[in-house]
Amino acid sequence: MVRYHDELFFVCLWMIAASFWGSLGGWCAPLAAQTVQFSPLLERDVPILTAREHPWARYLPKSWVRTQTTTTSEHDGRKIRNITETLTTLESVGQNGLTLKLVSTVDVGGRGVETPPQKRTLDFYSEPIIEGTKIEQLPSTTLTIDKQLIPCEVRSYHVLLTPETRQRTTVWYSTQLHPHVLRVERILSTVPTERVPDERILSSSTTELLETDSLRLRRGRSGNYRYRTITKTGDITTDTVTSGSRLITGGLDNETIREFDRDGKVIRTTETRMINYYALTWASQRRN
16 A cells, blocks of 8 residues: 555545545545534425435445556655555445445555455445534535536535544535536635634645536436546645446446646556446346
8 A cells, every 4th residue: 555654645635535436436444423413504495315316325235346446656766556456345325325345455565465344434425424514505506517507406514523623525416417416625624723713724625527428318328427636735736537437336437546746746646447346236136
């Protein structure tokens, strides 16, 4: 596994990947149970995402996907390559979210070493379920995607991660357009105190849906789509392009992450691809 020498950067990148790309079969540690405090604005009649709109929850438990992640970086003029295979299994689907189990195998000197299983709990917007999260429904709006104007709903998440840090996330979504989550903005910042009253931004990211076959009548059934995420943490900028498909359990087909230093030099490249998957549905269960 890659060792990040900048601990702050690792924590920020971990939280951003965990909160969004988990729905695509990603990587993170277990999360606490959720006691969500809802804003009164959520009581108004607005469309919400349910299990059938989520790339994992639309399947039955025991569905799985296997991915391979290759990370390439340079150290003292040498290229270092690390390969990890991850098996992500859908453990359960509840009224408000789902639980995934991740088991990774790391290639160490040509020998596969299995890491301890990790669990992730997500809601149907692919946001991690964290105790104390406050959710607010914002006014409806529109987004331009692939040169088309798309009506969408907006909700925000506010959560205190540590006594010193908090995270604000805004999700634009549509119940009508696959893959449903259309845009995500995330800000990780310090908590103002009497001694340090000014908030300091530690990390920020924006994820945008670039294109989706759902906007093309002849190709809509294949359900292919593509996201791009730009993350800034200190002097490091991360550019992530993710391609997915409605036909794949969890959605992820392939993903490329490139990390740049302050001078624009690529310091690390991470490529993830889907190896195989198993999608269990009520129809396939009846056939068996």
